Amino acid sequence: MKFRIALFIIMITLVSSSNSLYAQYIEQVEEITAGNQFGYGARQMSMGGAGMLLNDGTALFYNPANLARIPRIEINLGISHQKFTDKSSVRDVRRLVDYTGVITQSQVLTPRFEGFGALAGEAENDKSNTRLNSAILTVPYPTFRGSMVFGIGMVRTTGFDRVFRLYHEDTSAAGNIVEYANEFQSGGLTQWGAGFGVDLSPRLSFGAGFYMYTGRHEYNWEYLWDSLGNSFGKEDYITDDYLGWNLKTGLTMQVSPQLGLALAVETPLTLSIDEDVSTTYVGDETIYVDYSEYDIRRPLSLSGGLSLRAGEALFLADIDYTDWSQMEYDNNPDMEIYNNNIKDYYRDVLRWRLGGEYVIPHLGLSLRAGYFSDPLPVKDQFIETNRHGFSLGFGLLVDQVVTIDLAFVRTMYERNSDFIYSTDYDDNDVLLGTHNLIIDEEVDMNRLYITCAYRL
Amino acid sequence: MPIQRLTLHALFIMIVLLTLGGCYTILSHPGSEESNAKIEQSADCLSCHTEYHEYPYGYYYGYYPEYWWSSPRWGHYYAYPWWWDYYWPENTGDNNDEQLAPRSSRGEKAVRRESLRPPYSSGVTSIGREGSLSSPSSTEQTPSTGTKTPTENQEKTKTEQKKEDDSDRKTPRRSGDRRQ
8 A cells, every 4th residue: 555655656746657666666565454364252362362272153263163062052242442553763764776676775865865864753653443353153053963063153354453654854954854644544354254063073073164255444645745845745545345255174183182183274365356546635626536456366374273171271272374475466467467576575474373271160260361473474574573462361151151251462563664755767757766765663453352152 | 276276176075075974973863763753862872872971061072171070160151062951851742751760769869960961861870080881771760851951950850769889989979071
């Protein structure tokens, strides 16, 4: 999204653009749907997000095979609250990228900026949202042996709620160039699912789910630029509507009474995206609108889980592997040319999550904690500190039919990104290169999950 | 994309094969298609279900933490199938006294809070920690009531039972599958 904004600035202010420019700005392929799992189910989230071997309605989405372990009709409802904080800083250097995309120099000044010195700028913004996190109905079919359980419901699988603020100054004897921007994003992907779990043997369960994804991403960008009395301002409002589907199958094996193992395969997810853009400029009453359609295909994902029980204690470990470099644009030739950039920008990711639970039986109370590593799916050069976090929570079993779970999850990461600040063209309007600002972002997300389940 | 299509086809075939071929899970009792299904169920269940003690909540190999026995609400929530209540003969409405085992003197207080006994286990069954199983014969069994929870079931069942176990030990309270 930032790319489109930056690109638009270039188009308006620097005469024209070209496809070669598109091809060089690698972060244009940043997709908010890539690797931004929000998490669902307070019990799972309080244990670092490890849910491959837990037996409640959210098994429909974590591992459908575990549906087979639910013996009673269950209604599962959850909400989540997130506070997203972004602290940004602009480095006091610029990055010169030539027309082939190669970084040729840092801390350079084009003639246009001769006499100006870059200052480091800092800004902070935050945003809070409360959303429905899960709503799942699970119905076990009566069996004489084994188990067959059906589930239907929804979870909030990806969150788009985030903010970013930019402040940057170039100083000179004549005055300063000031750049200021606000970015607001909201929405999310909802995963609707229907599936089943069935026992294949006393120790082995199999499950499968069919999922539909719907969602909307609302993006707002306000940009102001002032240079020695010359000013420029614009506002973009972009909405992306998502629709997609995929499948997930899972196996759960109770190797021994204490040890459980799980495997799951999630098929590639094809998301069809309809995008509407409207742009306004300061001093111009005209609203410029644009529209585009394209598909994005997320790659296959493999997951594994392990559980260990010892008395009142339960330990869980989950991993999953996704090679985001295999993500592709489709159904739009103008977008498909960026698929090479995807391979240069994204990488494969191994997420892992650890969690523990200790039950105090006579109180009906469970105490939980967890830790997780959820690496950003981009190349190392864009990452300062990878995404990770910890979680705490508890659960109450009330009157043998209701569970109330609460989880607090803190997630942190630090990353950097390029922001096109100026471009160089020769006399024939052929792009020579761009001068990019380097922006560091320090992100904190504090999330609260509350889930209530009623078993009839 | 050929690879993705292949993956989808493989998954679809796997789902169909596992669902249709996975005949471990059974939805109707063998031989119970006839109208005498309930009678068969109230007969000697243990003659077929000799291994039932391995699965005190049904045919589930999962781990049953020790505290599920002392605090049965956990077992009720996580392991007690909702439809088991409806399998008990008394809930069928066609049960009668002729099917009940004769009353006999057991000579001791009935077990309290013997949690989470499956519906096809007849009479009082004691399972030692070492896994040995003892149970009354079919002629001595007492049908269980169809109460909501095994705990309540045991509290309300005042049926006297003849003791077959040669040992003099008291029938364990809060017993169940204690394979540990």
